[in-house]
Amino acid sequence: MVQCCSIERAVDEVLARLPAHIHMASPLGLGKPNRFINALYQRIRQLPERRLTIYTALSLGRPSLGDGLQRRFLEPFVERVFGDYPELDFLAALHQDNLPPNIRVQQFFMQPGSLLHSVQAQQDYISSNYSHAARDINAAGLNLIAQLVAGDPQHPGHFSLSCNPDITLDLLPMVARRRAAGETILMLAQVHSDLPYMPGDSEIPHDAFDLLIDEAERSTLFSTPNMPVSTQDHFIGLHASTLVRDGGTLQIGIGAMGDALTAALLARQADNEGYRALLADVDLSPWQALIDKEGGGEAFAKGLYGCSEMFVNGLLVLVDAGIVRRKVYADLELQRQANAGTLDASTQAGGIMVHGGFFLGPRSFYQRLHELSRDKLGEFNMTAISYINELFGQEQLKRLQRIDARFINSAFIMTLLGAGVADQLEDGQVLSGVGGQYNFVAQGHALEGARSILILRSWRESGGEVSSNIVWEYGHCTIPRHLRDIVVTEYGIADLRGKTDVQVIEALLNIADSRFQPRLIEEAQKAGKLPGNFRLDPRFADNSPRRLQAIRTRHPHLFPEYPLGSDFSLEERDLLRALNWLKSKFKLTEMLELGKAALDAPEPAAFAAHLERMDLTRPEGLKEELYQRFLLAALQETLSG
CATH class of the missing domain: 3.40.1080.10 (Glutaconate Coenzyme A-transferase)
Structure with a gap:
């Protein structure tokens, strides 16, 4: 009792x-x-x-x-x-x-x-x-x-x-x-x-x-507000979306890259003509054979089944959009019938569209779950992590449910030989943890028709210094290179499964930022892993943010800043953009640019609501006057851009 x-x-x-x-x-x-x-x-x-x-x-x-x-x-x-x-x-x-x-x-x-x-x-x-x-x-x-x-x-x-x-x-x-x-x-x-x-x-x-x-x-539930999705992340999501096969299984994680993938899948379904036009502009010809074999660009006629340790907001949005709708069943015979398309309509009502182990998300996510009817909630089965993350235990049933699975997880570093880093820095300091990433990578290899897809930003900026996230070597890995499969950056797709080391290196060079390709080639050659006469395919010699921004400008409606909604007000969205711009100006060579921008800043009346939100309408003292000028300069820069 x-x-x-x-x-x-x-x-x-x-x-x-x-x-x-x-x-x-x-x-x-x-x-x-x-x-x-x-x-x-x-x-x-x-x-x-x-x-x-x-x-x-x-x-x-x-x-x-x-x-x-x-x-x-x-x-x-x-x-x-x-x-x-x-x-x-x-x-x-x-x-x-x-x-x-x-x-x-x-x-x-x-x-x-x-x-x-x-x-x-x-x-x-x-x-x-x-x-x-x-x-x-x-x-x-x-x-x-x-x-x-x-x-x-x-x-x-x-x-x-x-x-x-x-x-x-x-x-x-x-x-x-x-x-x-x-x-x-x-x-x-x-x-x-x-x-x-x-x-x-x-x-x-x-x-x-x-x-x-x-x-x-009755205290406030912790939530994770949706953050803005950058151009870089949108292109990562776009490339990954082409690898999702209609009628298959989807696992995605939390964060801006996951939101970008969701946005691309929404566009693929609701604006297929615009989606295909964007793909044509990007030019996916180097990877078209892989896309035709493993994914596609058509709208979802059969729908997807979600099987994810974290039931993220994006999966719920995809359910509401009619993309995640393929149901699975706890009974082996019913699942066989579902796969064969012979399940009668009355039985289909008892199926599950999403299996999840835990959930966490923005406030709108919790509210949407509260709004669902009891029957609809019954199509989401929160369950043991062992059921989702492992194949053993009801393995036959899981194999029938998880057809054409795409396990899409993020990394922050990839080595040129195909090892992925997602949890720990080179010196041993832990950022987050392994979580279930290894489990899903292993399933990507163990399930027939499945693929493990690691998504990452090819470069990062910190303190004004830009560096590559694709490196020759790193002192730690989360996913060893013998489990390499597919890697996606904003510049394209690298299919590494079953490839030789030289093929893996070339495939990753093709999706690296061009600012770092020469150095990476030199390091691979020095290690004897790339021929001395290697030449990069000219198609990949302009992997640059400038090229991606130009494409974005031609398709603005397919690059929403907050594709899954936002807890930020309109002024706060402008301010967040401006503050991120200021944060990028730490590099000594850019301080003159920042100072000039501050001198040329607009009058306070131009951004009165923004200044009021930041309590800088009437600055007191030199520090607050500088805050106001820098903020006005950043707002002008980011809103005019």
Whole structure:
């Protein structure tokens, strides 16, 4: 029988019923009961005889406000979007490297880039595939699971694990076996009033929990606002969209490149003539044979099935657009009939369009889930991560469901020999984590008709310095080169599967930025991996942002800045563009350009609403006057461009 109690009473129960060392697991991302975790953390930090180890991932915190113009922009926005979201006390301690000596936090995935400078977080990071997390947490001595759940009067006697059935469902049989052997393992739940009630596998009975916090959590749900999609990202999404086969399976990740892919698929469906005109302008002839074999440019007559560890906003948008609509079935015979096209209409109503392990997204995503009817929600099955990320376990069924799968994941570095880097810097500092990337790459090779597609920006700019993301060598890799498959940049597609090293190098050179091709060729030749007389195909000698921008100018309606909507006001979108422009002007040789732009800045009246938003209508002192002039210059530059 579940025991209802306050947060403080729940802490009392946990301390009374568990041994001196509490091993608590809490879901990655959205599903953490932050107030309970904070209460337990604060109590144990005052009890040196007790110990607490927290096993989790993706601990979500508000973005850092910074200072200067960035702070003026972010502070009102963060207050509006994140509201009273309760920050995790342990996360603040990690940022300052002052966790109490009797508390540790072990994560297998971090909010990207947020804990690079935390010694404690870096040392206690666990490099583990998402599909192995439940196994590893259980083996570490798990004795407490704490999770947010959704409740619904229409489903009496049950809760929904909602945003996070991923690892919990995999832990339940392990917990049952240990309990049967006499161990004490507690499960605690707290209902969040705004979490969507997801039916299906994520529904579990009330009595699965030992403790239920009797006050529903009503604080603001953490959200991830859609960020602007750049020209670079749009072209990455465009190229990747040509590799998605109608009637197949789709997995995509979060972020601007995933949003760009979604935008391209939407255009392929709703404006096929314009989409094809854009493809013709880009000139895909070097990869047309691959596109004809693996993807296409036609609208989706059969539709796609979504199978993604993260149920992202883009997948929901694709459902609403009628692109993700192919249904799969839990019964082997029904799935065979569905694949053969012989399933009767009455049975089709019970199918699933999207399998997901967890979700996280913008506020509009949560609102859209709330708006869906119960029948429609039944077509989204939030389930165990083992079901999505692995083939073993119902393998025959999964193979029938996951036909023509395209597993599309991002990387930030590729070596010229085909290794991908997505989680960790060269010196060992962890940006995020492996997550499920390896799982999907492996499935891309194991499933008939499937392909693994790594997408990345071919170059980056930091502090005014531009560098290549395609390099000769790197001190770490997430995906080893023997699992290389397809790589996509804004300049095209590299099919690396089954190719020799020299073929792989040439294919990646063809989609590298031309500013870096000569140096890359020289390094490959020096290593003896490229013939001394190698010459780059002239078709790839103008891989430049300038060429892509010219193409974009000819097809402006196919390059929406916020293809999935935005939490930013119109003025904030202008300001974000301007601030990004200012950020790029750190290079010494560009400071004169910035200074001249400030001298030539328009009068404040030209951007009165923008200045009011930044509290710079009446600047006080020299610093604020400079802020105003720089901001006016940036607004003029970015809006006129």
